[in-house]
Amino acid sequence: xxxxxxxxxxxxxxxxxxxxxxxxxxxxxxxxxxxxxxxxxxxxxxxxxxxxxxxxxxxxxxxxxxxxxxxxxxxxxxxxxxxxxxxxxxxxxxxxxxxxxxxxxxxxxxxxxxxxxxxxxxxxxxxxxxxxxxxxxxxxxxxxxxxxxxxxxxxxxxxxxxxxxxxxxxxxxxxxxxxxxxxxxxxxxxxxxxxxxxxxxxxxxxxxxxxxxxxxxxxxxxxxxxxxxxxxxxxxxxxxxxxxxxxxxxxxxxxxxxxxxxxx
Amino acid sequence: xxxxxxxxxxxxxxxxxxxxxxxxxxxxxxxxxxxxxxxxxxxxxxxxxxxxxxxxxxxxxxxxxxxxxxxxxxxxxxxxxxxxxxxxxxxxxxxxxxxxxxxxxxxxxxxxxxxxxxxxxxxxxxxxxxxxxxxxxxxxxxxxxxxxxxxxxxxxxxxxxxxxxxxxxxxxxxxxxxxxxxxxxxxxxxxxxxxxxxxxxxxxxxxxxxxxxxxxxxxxxxxxxxxxxxxxxxxxxxxxxxxxxxxxxxxxxxxxxxxxxxxxxxxxxxxxxxxxxxxxxxxxxxxxxxxxxxxxxxxxxxxxxxxxxxxxxxxxxxxxxxxxxxxxxxxxxxxxxxxxxxxxxxxxxxxxxxxxxxxxxxxxxxxxxxxxxxxxxxxxxxxxxxxxxxxxxxxxxxxxxxxxxxxxxxxxxx
Ligand SMILES: Cc1ncc(COP(=O)(O)O)c(C=O)c1O
Numbered sequence: 001x002x003x004x005x006x007x008x009x010x011x012x013x014x015x016x017x018x019x020x021x022x023x024x025x026x027x028x029x030x031x032x033x034x035x036x037x038x039x040x041x042x043x044x045x046x047x048x049x050x051x052x053x054x055x056x057x058x059x060x061x062x063x064x065x066x067x068x069x070x071x072x073x074x075x076x077x078x079x080x081x082x083x084x085x086x087x088x089x090x091x092x093x094x095x096x097x098x099x100x101x102x103x104x105x106x107x108x109x110x111x112x113x114x115x116x117x118x119x120x121x122x123x124x125x126x127x128x129x130x131x132x133x134x135x136x137x138x139x140x141x142x143x144x145x146x147x148x149x150x151x152x153x154x155x156x157x158x159x160x161x162x163x164x165x166x167x168x169x170x171x172x173x174x175x176x177x178x179x180x181x182x183x184x185x186x187x188x189x190x191x192x193x194x195x196x197x198x199x200x201x202x203x204x205x206x207x208x209x210x211x212x213x214x215x216x217x218x219x220x221x222x223x224x225x226x227x228x229x230x231x232x233x234x235x236x237x238x239x240x241x242x243x244x245x246x247x248x249x250x251x252x253x254x255x256x257x258x259x260x261x262x263x264x
Numbered sequence: 265x266x267x268x269x270x271x272x273x274x275x276x277x278x279x280x281x282x283x284x285x286x287x288x289x290x291x292x293x294x295x296x297x298x299x300x301x302x303x304x305x306x307x308x309x310x311x312x313x314x315x316x317x318x319x320x321x322x323x324x325x326x327x328x329x330x331x332x333x334x335x336x337x338x339x340x341x342x343x344x345x346x347x348x349x350x351x352x353x354x355x356x357x358x359x360x361x362x363x364x365x366x367x368x369x370x371x372x373x374x375x376x377x378x379x380x381x382x383x384x385x386x387x388x389x390x391x392x393x394x395x396x397x398x399x400x401x402x403x404x405x406x407x408x409x410x411x412x413x414x415x416x417x418x419x420x421x422x423x424x425x426x427x428x429x430x431x432x433x434x435x436x437x438x439x440x441x442x443x444x445x446x447x448x449x450x451x452x453x454x455x456x457x458x459x460x461x462x463x464x465x466x467x468x469x470x471x472x473x474x475x476x477x478x479x480x481x482x483x484x485x486x487x488x489x490x491x492x493x494x495x496x497x498x499x500x501x502x503x504x505x506x507x508x509x510x511x512x513x514x515x516x517x518x519x520x521x522x523x524x525x526x527x528x529x530x531x532x533x534x535x536x537x538x539x540x541x542x543x544x545x546x547x548x549x550x551x552x553x554x555x556x557x558x559x560x561x562x563x564x565x566x567x568x569x570x571x572x573x574x575x576x577x578x579x580x581x582x583x584x585x586x587x588x589x590x591x592x593x594x595x596x597x598x599x600x601x602x603x604x605x606x607x608x609x610x611x612x613x614x615x616x617x618x619x620x621x622x623x624x625x626x627x628x629x630x631x632x633x634x635x636x637x638x639x640x641x642x643x644x645x646x647x648x649x650x651x652x653x654x655x656x657x658x659x660x661x662x663x664x665x666x667x668x669x670x671x672x673x674x675x676x677x678x
Contacts, residue, residue: 105568
C-alpha cells in the first residue's frame with residue numbers, strides 16, 4: 001500500500017491516519033521488526049522506520065537513547081532496509097525517517113533504488129529542506145518514492161508553499177517548536193499551522209512532535225489528516241523489563257491511539 | 265569591522281553560503297526563519313555605520329585591539345630552524361583568545377534583533393567564556409553547553425563562566441565533547457528560537473555562520489598583514505594557524521588569500537597520531553559529508569555516522585571543520601597537516617621556555633606547525649603564527665603531561 005492510499009482509506013472512514021515511529025535496530029533488528037508488526041496489527045496505518053544516526057539534533061532524550069543503543073549494537077543502513085522490507089510485507093506503508101548524512105553517504109540515487117526495491121514508500125528528512133540539496137528529490141522521483149518534508153510553526157507562507165510543492169505522499173507538520181519527546185500539551189500552534197499548510201496543498205497533513213496519548217490524538221485528529229507518534233512508542237520499549245513486554249506495551253499504546261484517531 | 269566584499273573565488277555567487285560544493289544549510293525547517301533573520305540583520309548591520317562604530321569601539325576599548333605581533337626571536341632560533349617567527353597575539357585579547365572578536369559582533373546583533381537570551385557551545389571553554397562575558401556586558405541571559413569531558417579538562421573556564429553569571433550545562437550524550445555540545449545547543453535553539461540567539465563559536469554550522477564568523481574574525485589577518493609589512497617590509501612566506509572548527513585560521517588567512525606568494529597552513533589535531541585513528545584531523549583523514557548543518561569534510565564511517573575525535577586540546581577536539589576550509593583545501597590555496605599531541609606539547613613547552621609566553625594547547629598546534637615549516641623553509645623565511653589563545657586554562661593538563669604534579673609538590677602546593 002502507498003501512503004496516499006493509507007491516508008485515503010482513513011479519510012473514507014471519517015478519521016485521521018495513525019502514523020507510528022520506531023527506530024530500526026532497537027532493541028535489536030529483529031526486535032524492532034516485531035515491535036513494528038505489533039504496532040501495525042494494533043492499528044497503526046503508516047510506519048516510520050527510523051534510521052539511527054549519531055547526531056540526531058531534533059530528537060529528545062528518549063529517541064536519542066534508543067538510536068544510540070541501536071548504533072552501539074552495530075545497526076547498519078542495510079539493516080534498516082531489512083526492517084523496511086519486513087514492514088512492507090505486513091501491507092502497511094513504510095517510510096524511512098532519516099537525517100541527511102547517512103543517505104548522502106549511501107548515495108541518494110542508490111538509497112532511493114534500494115529503498116524502492118525493499119518495498120519502502122518514501123523518506124521523511126528532518127534536516128533536509130527541499131531547497132538544501134539537489135540530489136534527493138530527483139532520485140526519489142525516479143523511484144516513485146514519497147518525499148516528506150517538514151513545515152514548522154516558524155515557517156513563512158512562502159516556505160510552506162515551497163515545501164508542500166516538493167512533498168509527495170503527505171506533509172509533516174511539527175506541532176511545536178522543539179525536539180521529539182512526549183509533551184503534556186500539543187501546542188496551539190499546530191491547528192494554525194495545519195490550516196496554513198492546507199491552504200497550499202491537497203496533500204494530507206500529519207501532525208507530529210509530542211503526541212503521547214489517545215486524548216491528544218483525538219484533539220489533533222479533529223483538524224489534521226494524520227497523527228504521528230514516536231517517542232511514546234520508543235519509551236514503551238525503553239521501559240519494558242524485556243523485549244516481549246516491550247512489544248506488548250507498544251501494541252497496547254497503538255490500540256489506544258487508534259481509538260483516539262477515531263474519536264473526532 | 266571589515267566589510268570588504270568577499271573574494272570572488274571563495275564564495276560562489278549563485279548560491280549564498282556555498283563555498284564551491286561546501287557549506288549550505290542542512291537544518292530542520294524550524295530553524296530556517298531564525299537563520300534568515302540573522303542573515304538579514306547581519307547584512308543590514310554591516311551597512312549601518314552606528315553598528316560598525318559600536319563594534320569597533322568595543323574591540324578597541326574592551327578587547328584591547330589591535331593586538332600586537334611579537335617577534336619570537338629565541339623560539340625561531342632555537343626551535344624553528346632559525347626562521348623568523350612572528351606571533352599574532354590573540355592571546356592578549358580580553359578573555360584570552362580570539363573568540364571574543366566574533367562574540368562581541370554576534371552579541372551586538374542579538375541586541376539589534378531584540379532577543380534577550382543567548383546560547384553557545386564551547387569546547388575549550390574560551391568561546392563560552394567570551395559569550396558569558398559579552399552577555400554580562402550587554403545584559404543578556406546566557407546558557408553555555410559544554411561536553412562533560414570538557415568541563416573536567418577545562419574546569420577553570422567552567423568557573424569563569426559561572427562567575428560571569430552564565431548557566432553551564434554539562435552535556436552527557438555521545439562523546440561528551442564539542443560535537444555533542446553543538447547538538448544540545450541546536451536542540452535548545454529549535455525550542456527557544458523566539459527568544460534566543462545562537463552565538464556560534466566557529467566558522468562551521470549552517471549559513472550564515474561560516475560567513476558571519478569569518479567576517480568578524482577577519483580583523484586578525486587585516487591587522488597582522490599590515491603589522492608584518494610595517495615590521496619587515498614584506499609579506500610573510502607562510503601563515504600558520506591551528507584548525508578546530510577553523511575560525512582563528514580563517515580569520516588570519518583571509519587577508520592573505522589574494523597574496524599568492526603567502527603560503528597558508530592549517531594545523532589540525534593529530535591526537536595520538538593519525539594512523540591510530542585517535543585524532544581530530546578532519547581534513548587530513550576525513551571525507552565530504554554533512555554535519556551540524558553544513559557540507560564539509562568530517563570524520564565519518566562508511567554509514568555516514570560521525571566518528572568521535574580525540575585530542576589533548578578540547579578546542580580542537582571536533583570531527584568537523586568549517587566549509588570554507590574544505591574549499592581552500594580542494595582549491596589548493598591552503599595546506600592542512602596534522603600535529604599530534606606530543607608535538608603540540610613540545611611546542612607548548614618550548615614557547616614557555618624561550619619566550620615567556622604560555623600558549624593555549626590549541627595554539628601550540630600552530631606553533632608545532634611553525635617549527636616544521638621553519639625546518640622546511642630555512643632561516644630566510646618569515647612565518648606568521650596565529651597565537652589564538654593563552655594557556656592559563658591548560659595549566660592542569662600541561663602540568664600532568666609534563667609530570668610536574670608529583671605528590672610531594674601537589675599536596676601542599678595546590
Ligand atoms: C585558543 C583557541 N584556539 C583555537 C580554538 C579552535 O577554534 P577555531 O578553529 O574555530 O579557531 C579554540 C577553541 O576553543 C581556542 O580556544
